[in-house]
Amino acid sequence: MDLITFGVQLLNAVQYGMVLFLVASGLTLVFGILGVINLAHGAFYMLGAYLAYWIALITGNYLAALVGGVAIAFLLGLALESVFIRWLYGRDHLAQVLLSFGLILVIDEVRQILFGKDVHSVAPPDWLSGSIQLTDNLSYPVYRLAICVFCLAVAALIFLVITRTKIGMIVRAGAENREMTRVLGIDYDKVNRLVFAVGIALAALGGIVTAPMSTVYPGMGDGMLILSFVVVVLGGIGSVAGAAIGALLIGFTDTFGKVFFPSVSGMLIYLLMALVLLWRPNGILGRREV
Numbered sequence: 001m002d003l004i005t006f007g008v009q010l011l012n013a014v015q016y017g018m019v020l021f022l023v024a025s026g027l028t029l030v031f032g033i034l035g036v037i038n039l040a041h042g043a044f045y046m047l048g049a050y051l052a053y054w055i056a057l058i059t060g061n062y063l064a065a066l067v068g069g070v071a072i073a074f075l076l077g078l079a080l081e082s083v084f085i086r087w088l089y090g091r092d093h094l095a096q097v098l099l100s101f102g103l104i105l106v107i108d109e110v111r112q113i114l115f116g117k118d119v120h121s122v123a124p125p126d127w128l129s130g131s132i133q134l135t136d137n138l139s140y141p142v143y144r145l146a147i148c149v150f151c152l153a154v155a156a157l158i159f160l161v162i163t164r165t166k167i168g169m170i171v172r173a174g175a176e177n178r179e180m181t182r183v184l185g186i187d188y189d190k191v192n193r194l195v196f197a198v199g200i201a202l203a204a205l206g207g208i209v210t211a212p213m214s215t216v217y218p219g220m221g222d223g224m225l226i227l228s229f230v231v232v233v234l235g236g237i238g239s240v241a242g243a244a245i246g247a248l249l250i251g252f253t254d255t256f257g258k259v260f261f262p263s264v265s266g267m268l269i270y271l272l273m274a275l276v277l278l279w280r281p282n283g284i285l286g287r288r289e290v
Contacts, residue, residue: 004134009255015144017251018151019206023224024231024243025158026202029195032238033171036088036196037096040103042225044200047107048073048207049216053120062125066208073204077197085196086189108218117218124212147209154205155244162240171195230269234276236286245284249276 027041051069056062080103088096123129124143131139162168174181174188181188207221214220231250235242253272257265276284 004138008134008138008140009259011140011144011148013251013255014248015148015151015251016255017248018148018155019210020224020227020231020250021155021244021247022151022209023203023206024228024235024247025155025240026199026206027228028232028235028238028240028243029202030199031232033174033195034085034089034192036085037093037100038199039097039100039225040107041100041199041203041228042221042223043104043107044073044203044221045207045210045224046111046219046221048204049122049211049220050111050115050120050207051204052208052211053115053122053216056122062123062212065122066205069208070201070205074197074201077200078193080200081193081196086192089192111218120216122211122216141213143212147213150209158240167191167194227269230273232283234273234283236280236283239283239285242283242285 023041023045026044027038030036030038030041048069051072052062052065055065055068059065059068084099084103088099128143128146130142132142132145133139162171170181170186170188170191174186174191206224227250231243231246234246234249235244249272250269253268254265257268261268280286
């Protein structure tokens with residue numbers, strides 16, 4: 001492998017890992033902080049892609065699809081938390097699994113009614129539709145580079161909010177001891193609603209930015225759901241920094257595994273997870289049991 005090809009694969013690994021982080025960070029917020037197992041997380045990723053297709057079709061503007069899709073997903077998250085999810089806090093995981101599985105069925109049925117089973121495409125913005133010529137036979141899409149930069153910016157914003165803002169401090173305090181935050185007079189019900197809505201919006205954002213790089217099709221969130229749970233387990237439940245590390249590890253393992261070990265690339269991610277858990281049973285940045 002020459003240096004240019006290695007660089008291209010390196011960019012692909014980072015881009016894939018950062019998109020995966022967008023989706024998995026939403027899951028780690030909902031799962032790690034709220035304690036809710038959301039099996040519908042992949043369905044919201046798919047919903048984001050379909051929202052991007054629908055809004056771009058109406059407006060002809062991808063940026064409108066990006067902003068509008070995230071806003072719709074955020075409002076939907078607020079509504080779902082208020083009507084359904086709020087009753088699941090503190091209950092056994094079976095109730096959470098059943099409700100979130102029901103959401104998968106509802107979202108998929110609505111998708112089929114509105115869009116059918118056809119495969120759709122979303123065009124990137126004109127100013128990001130070109131390619132950078134690397135060699136006579138090799139070029140790299142500008143949109144993929146833009147996604148790397150955008151996802152890194154979103155990741156930096158997430159870390160900034162969690163570590164440097166009052167709402168981030170409240171979320172971290174509630175994750176450690178929710179009852180104590182209530183005693184201090186903090187309305188944690190509103191915090192729960194916000195955290196769940198942000199988690200759903202991040203899943204949808206992952207689908208929106210992925211849509212121009214691939215097609216929009218039924219069931220596209222199934223594989224992403226599995227990978228998101230792998231990221232959460234690798235990084236440590238409730239750790240956003242751990243989710244970033246886990247997502248990048250999966251990005252590099254999957255990308256370079258397909259290049260060097262194509263016959264077994266499908267199992268390398270799960271082998272990585274097994275090795276990490278043998279080393280750190282609670283994940284890379286997971287808290288140790290005392």
